[in-house]
Amino acid sequence: MRLSQREDCLEALYKISSERNRPVGFVELSGELQMSDEEIRSILDELEREGHIARVAGGDIMLTDSGRQRGEGVLRKHRTLECFLTEMLGMNTDKASQEACRLEHDVSDETIDRLSLYIRDSCPGAYRWGKKKEREPSRAGMHSLLDFSEGDELRVVSMRGPGWKRRLMDLGIIPGQTISLKRKLRNQSIVVRVKQCDVALSPEIARSIFVEKRT
């Protein structure tokens, strides 16, 4: 319990200080954490004793190098888990965040490394969490089917979304396959032509297929 609270504290400090680039005030910190002020104070004292943080003038808190490292590590675990839970398992964001909050303290670094390797292609947010949302319309230079217009000749680069992948694969929509965007309604429902067949796709499926223009 104690360890997880300390990690939460470092995580919050790291998050706030890297966002604002200055020492963190006590009030800012306690707004981020769900603990009583006494608890936070005693944890901060502990952290200071261990050399993870330092107090600057006015009582504001600064992370030392070791504290920064720990905080970054925890935040990274949190983001990776959250990304996996929402993007791969389809959990809703709030639930995933809570779940990630619990899991982040027990999960090993190796698991996180492997997990993020596994989702890197489809979930670039895990590595670019520092910046605010700029995912749509392009995800780390990847364009989904919805970014193109009728008549475009395209090549499939990758797909995500485990539920429907199999059917897409069987219809011939696999990485490397050339397809043409035959119809695109204003409401984002589309028809693609693949292997002489027309296949109608819902917007959420089209969004999960990443393509590039054929040259």
Added chain:
Amino acid sequence: MKVALIGNPSVGKSLIFNQLTGVGVEVSNYPGTTVELKGGSTCYQREMIDIVDLPGIYSLDGTSEEEDLVRTFLQEGMVDAVIVVMDATRLERNLYLLLQVAEFGIPMIAVLNMIDEMEKEGLEIDTATLEYQLGIEVLETAASKGHNIEKIVPLVRSGARKATLTIPYDRSVEAAVRTLEKTLGAGRTESLWALQGIAKDGTVSEAASAITEQIEARHRMTVQQIIAANRHNYARTIADRVIKTRETKPGFDLDQLLTSSIPGIPILVLVLLSTLLVVFIVGAFLEETIVDAFQVILIDPLLAFGLPPLAETIALSLAIALQAGLGIAFPFVFIFYILLSILEDTGYMTRAAFLADKAMHRVGMHGGAIIPLVLGLGCNVPAVMGLRNLASRREKIIGAFLITMVPCSARTVIILGIVAAFVGILPALTIYLIVFLLITATGLLLSRVTPGEQFGMILEMAPLRRPQSRLVIKKSWLRMQEFLFIAMPMLLVGSIVLGLFEYIGITAMFEELIAPFSEGVLGVPPYAATALLFGILRKEMAFEMLAILGGTANLSAIMTSLQLYIFGLVSVLFVPCVSTIAVLFREMGGRITAAVTLYTVGLGIIIGALINQIFG
């Protein structure tokens, strides 16, 4: 000898099956309508040949119900030979399935169907080279014209053999297969299944899953993806060698019109409305004719005959059931099914699904679900059965609620017979409007509260074709039989039970009990509530019972317009009929059935009471 027909959805498999066996089987231009296995037999040179029509699938490696069924069927070696039916205009995609079938090592032949359409599209296929590439006999056919169909059985009898092709898989997959073969003695096909996680054998699966992990870590692709890509590539190599394209002038593109927002969506609305209008107008006319004929030929003589009271009650109940059943079945249901078959066979239904996709998302489903919903306008029973084709439990649950609210042809009779006839056409149309709004509201609500994930639509668009009247009639007739066999017996029994209730006086007792409720809440006389209740047996019975219990066919003489309107509306919303409840129970289980039933009862009473409060 036992053979199976296998192929992608809507390649003409069922049509070939029909022509081979002469047994009536539903043919459909909509992907995935043949769910159950259908068998038949034919005689060739004094030998009995059993033929099984397997459901249309895209792949043998998937996990859907149909794919699982077909895979198990082939794995268990239940057939001596397989006939792979392919759509010549979509050869490459069809070859993908053929390659998978070939790996089973069952003697096979390939049928290259729709050769007539292929020529129209300016394609040419070098059949000799294809035969050489696959190592099996290939027969060109055109099932819609009956061309070469008679050669299929002789060819499979004498020429079926195992395919000689070997698909070159990725090096890592080949290595894994070799490992499994060496260490566990598993066959090539079984090893491939195991690598994809669909093998039957436990030890092989276990060993394979370890290898799978390694491969996936190295390639950053799932093994399924690698294997599928290899097969697709091989299919393309073969297709490239055998297909020759002639230059054709791009003709008028009807599809362009049908699938754009404008004019596609207005056309869709027009098509649906005119379908309903035709059913109304032609149906109402025919119904009157049939009902009158029954009255003169059967019912009047029966009454004049003077049987003892009990026998007369039973005989009369039977006669009325027949009169009403056929009076609905032929005019409304049959005409609706004919129109629906035309829409399906032309390939328009898939366009409708595409256009409606986004709107259907709002109510928690996707475009594909429009098929069962439209089907529900004819009869809810086959529509509920059509729910099987939806991917997730969530969609099935939402679909079950919405379908049972769709006014089927029996409810159309109520709206026409009571509201349109005695209150007016405009009020009758408002009932449709109210029902439509309630369906939308229910969908919006359910899409929020129903647990489970939402799958989007991945739907192959059926090619646009000119429907053939012979096939349309045949298919409608087969659907009609389904209706007759499920609904008619229920109807006859229900009618007799009803007659007996009346005879021993249960009906009168019930009326006394219900009186305060029906008059207080809905503002209708107690016998109308009885009529409503019997509407559970068959929807349109509510209408007939009202006339019988009220003692006159001129309903405006005994009830006010408002009462008739409320009666009509409530009986349209109130409880699905017994047949629908039965099929709901079979498809969805007890809890959903109970929920649907309670919901519709509540909805009917609340809406009825509201209207009574506002206008009464």
